[in-house]
Amino acid sequence: MNETSLHIREVVDVIGGAPSMRDSLVRDSWRRCVDQHGLDPTRRQRAHVLPDSRLREHRDPLESLIRTARFGLESLYRQVAGQDYVVLLSDKRGISVDYIGDRGREGALHRAGLTLGSDWSESHAGTCAVGACIASGEPVVIHRSDHFDATHIPLTCTAAPIYDARGELAAVVDISALHSPPDKISQALALQLVRASTLRIELAHLMASFRSEWILRFSRSQEFVDVDPEAAIAIDASGRVVGTTHAGRKLMARALGLDWRSMPSLLGRSFSEAFDVELDELPRFTRALPTCDRSIRLRNGERLYAHAAEPHSSSGGQAQRSAAPAASRAIPATLQGLSGGDEQMDRMLVMAARLADQPIALLLQGETGCGKEVLARAIHDSGKHSGPFVAINCAALPETLIESELFGYVPGAFTGARARGRKGLIEEAHGGTLFLDEIGDMPLSLQARLLRVLAEREVVPLGGSRPIPVNLRIISATHRELADHVRSGAFREDLFYRLSGAVLRIPALRSRRDLGWLLDRLLQSGGRKSNGALRPVRVSRAAREALEAHHWPGNIRELVNVVELARVLCNDGVIELDDLPALRAQASESTGVDAQTQAGDGASKLAALLRECHWNISEAARRLGVDRTTLHRRMRRIGLVAPNRRPH
Structure with a gap:
């Protein structure tokens, strides 16, 4: 044989x-x-x-x-x-x-x-x-x-x-x-050889893709950390992980005690969850210090050596300091009004401004309530589109209605159809922008028809046979990871690539540093009437601390609802902690202080907690149930400085 x-x-x-x-x-x-x-x-x-x-x-x-x-x-x-x-x-x-x-x-x-x-x-x-x-x-x-x-x-x-x-x-x-x-x-x-090659390719691709972010590279050897690192992660200006190599993902999984195969996405998580290091400590891992002084400890006790590559700046520190104002000037007013100086938002808005006049399909990704439709409208208004902005929520309509809403229908197309037929939203958006919210919930049966519209630039109404030419810009949005839906077969891969000509990720409210600006803007947009005059509403210190400490799972939509309710409940034009019923319990738990004495002795209690945690910001934030950014804000506001940060 x-x-x-x-x-x-x-x-x-x-x-x-x-x-x-x-x-x-x-x-x-x-x-x-x-x-x-x-x-x-x-x-x-x-x-x-x-x-x-x-x-x-x-x-x-x-x-x-x-x-x-x-x-x-x-x-x-x-x-x-x-x-x-x-x-x-x-x-x-x-x-x-x-x-x-x-x-x-x-x-x-x-x-x-x-x-x-x-x-x-x-x-x-x-x-x-x-x-x-x-x-x-x-x-x-x-x-x-x-x-x-x-x-x-x-x-x-x-x-x-x-x-x-x-x-x-x-x-x-x-x-x-x-x-x-x-x-x-x-x-x-x-x-x-192949393993080593893919590691280097992943690292090079990460470095090229995140030139404006911190890149933290790791090795078990202090001699090789600068020349041949084993893993790397990209970290944005708020300390959130925005990218990793595969080895970096495995490293973080070990630190968190998780299986990398089943671990949820790391993106958006604070890197300090895995490493006993804060964002403001990253400069000490640059080449300014010898490698022997650059050891870093994972939360599981493992120790490595690290090299931090600073965000790219072609003209040195001055260019880096002036980048934000320059970026701000490059952003049209309609987009500029969406950020109060948050670095993540500003970077995303600069990209949105560049794409506003380009015939590229945009995919907006972000948690529910973070403002995807507001961003889509701002992009539309910032461009040269003379046509309308037409929005449809793919998750809010049953499958049978989505088809007729999008594509329209000819007279007699189905029982109950209007005698004159109906123009679909795609046709109505001709010359402008069609915004497809929650695109991840679009039924598979309609995805093929939408793909044809994008490819052929024409639409055929239900019951019709004659294609109608359309010229429009597609902006879609989802809170889901469409790539996961593609892998599971719930979303067409070819449509995914058509829709994601460029992807804009909107940060969650809890990771933004302009929460105070957003709050003040909402408060200025209305007020309580007193003797016929419009009077602005203010927020007490205790109430503001509770608002800043909240995790905001509903993002900006939740913030708007909380402020509007507090506007109705407050007396004398001042929002107090009692006017925030949804946040009151969380605020008390977060600070560990009774609401009535929060403003008076919150600083001393917070200082005591920090001393108890040996000034480990991550540990203190975990005990309080707040984000590290929130804790840093509180410390700055009441003048608390870690001993190793105080001037000698």
């Missing part, structure tokens, strides 16, 4: 439940090939290479990553040069979007599928390194007869994943050879 027949028999036996010495990862993949993908081990598959027109669909979304990864791929290829390997970069669907190989062997490599545009998804090629890496999320070696398809028995393939800054699988690096030694252990060095 030849090698091919023996291999097919082994695959059939393993799928039938027979014991095997193969790795569990290989056995699981073989079973998926049959049970999930319907592949037949007796039927050999030819290599499938996409034409250039199809390949562009896979390359374009990864353009930035491909550009960043190219040097890493070339470096990897130089390390394996002369050993007949090719280097492939595949997207998360298994399509090779970049390739480096021996041009003298292109014919044989193309026939084996080791070329640009080849499909190495498990559903097509069976068990292979790229497909198994996508399925497991881990580095893998699929050596010779580990492959499901007997066509690939001569190949050895080693792959490792590249994760994007949000912790999602973005691409796979693979090195493959047409021939290799029989023992799988021969690929141990190849596995280490």
Whole structure:
């Protein structure tokens, strides 16, 4: 019996439940090939290479990553040069979007599928390194007869994943050879090389994507922390994590005592939850200090060495100090009015201003109540759109109504339709902006029709046959992570890419530093009538502290409701703690002080708590149940300064 027949028999036996010495990862993949993908081990598959027109669909979304990864791929290829390997970069669907190989062997490599545009998804090629890496999320070696398809028995393939800054699988690096030694252990060095290559690519991509943020890099070795770090995270001006390498995600998971595979998104969480360091301490981890003085402790007790790269500034400190005013001048008044100087908001609004006149579909992401529709209207008003702003909430209408609302209908299209028909919201938005709120709740059946509108720039009403040309700008919004819905099949991937030409993330109210400005603006927008005159409403110190300490799960919408209720309840034009019934209990718990004595001895009690916590701001904030930003605000307001921060 030849090698091919023996291999097919082994695959059939393993799928039938027979014991095997193969790795569990290989056995699981073989079973998926049959049970999930319907592949037949007796039927050999030819290599499938996409034409250039199809390949562009896979390359374009990864353009930035491909550009960043190219040097890493070339470096990897130089390390394996002369050993007949090719280097492939595949997207998360298994399509090779970049390739480096021996041009003298292109014919044989193309026939084996080791070329640009080849499909190495498990559903097509069976068990292979790229497909198994996508399925497991881990580095893998699929050596010779580990492959499901007997066509690939001569190949050895080693792959490792590249994760994007949000912790999602973005691409796979693979090195493959047409021939290799029989023992799988021969690929141990190849596995280490590919792992090291993906780590460097992730780090380079993180550094390029977050040049305006702090980048904190880590190593177990003080000698290598500056030159070859093992993990990294990006941190914004409020101390929130905005991006990580995969190793950085695992590191934070260990610190928090969580499994990285099931851990919710790190984005938006304070980095001090995982590290015993505050934002204002980051400068001590720059190269200004020797590496031996840059140790950092994780919350689980683990110690590493760190290197902090400061936010990029091309003209030194003065440029950094003047960046905010310059950015403010670049923002139209309609957008400028949405921020009171919060750095996260300002950066996002600068981007929104640049995109206001561009024909790019925008996706606004943020928690419920954070002001997505207000931002969409401001973008529309800031641009040169002469047409209307038309908004529809995809979650507020039943599926049958969404279709008729969006696309309209012709006379007699269905029972109960108006005799004259009805123009849809898409057509009404012609020349202006269509805002699709809660796009993540749009039924799958309508997503294909919306995709056609975006692609063809025309709409066909229900019951109609004649397309109507439309020229409009699409802004969509969601509080969901659409990428998760794409993975689960609840949202079309092609529509996701059409809608997310640019993504603007609106920070949650609890992470913004302009809460006081927002509060004052709401108070100035109305007042209590006294003798026919409009009198402004003020907020007592205790009430303001309670408002600033609140977590604001409902964001700005909740703030507006709380202020409006307090306006009605307050006496003599002053909002007191008793006028905040929803926050009163939380405020008392947060400060550990009775509401009646909060203003008088809050400072002494807070100082006592900080001393008890040895001035560990994170620990004190946890005990109070407040955000560290809120605690820093309170300390500044009452003049509390940690002993190690006091002037000598």
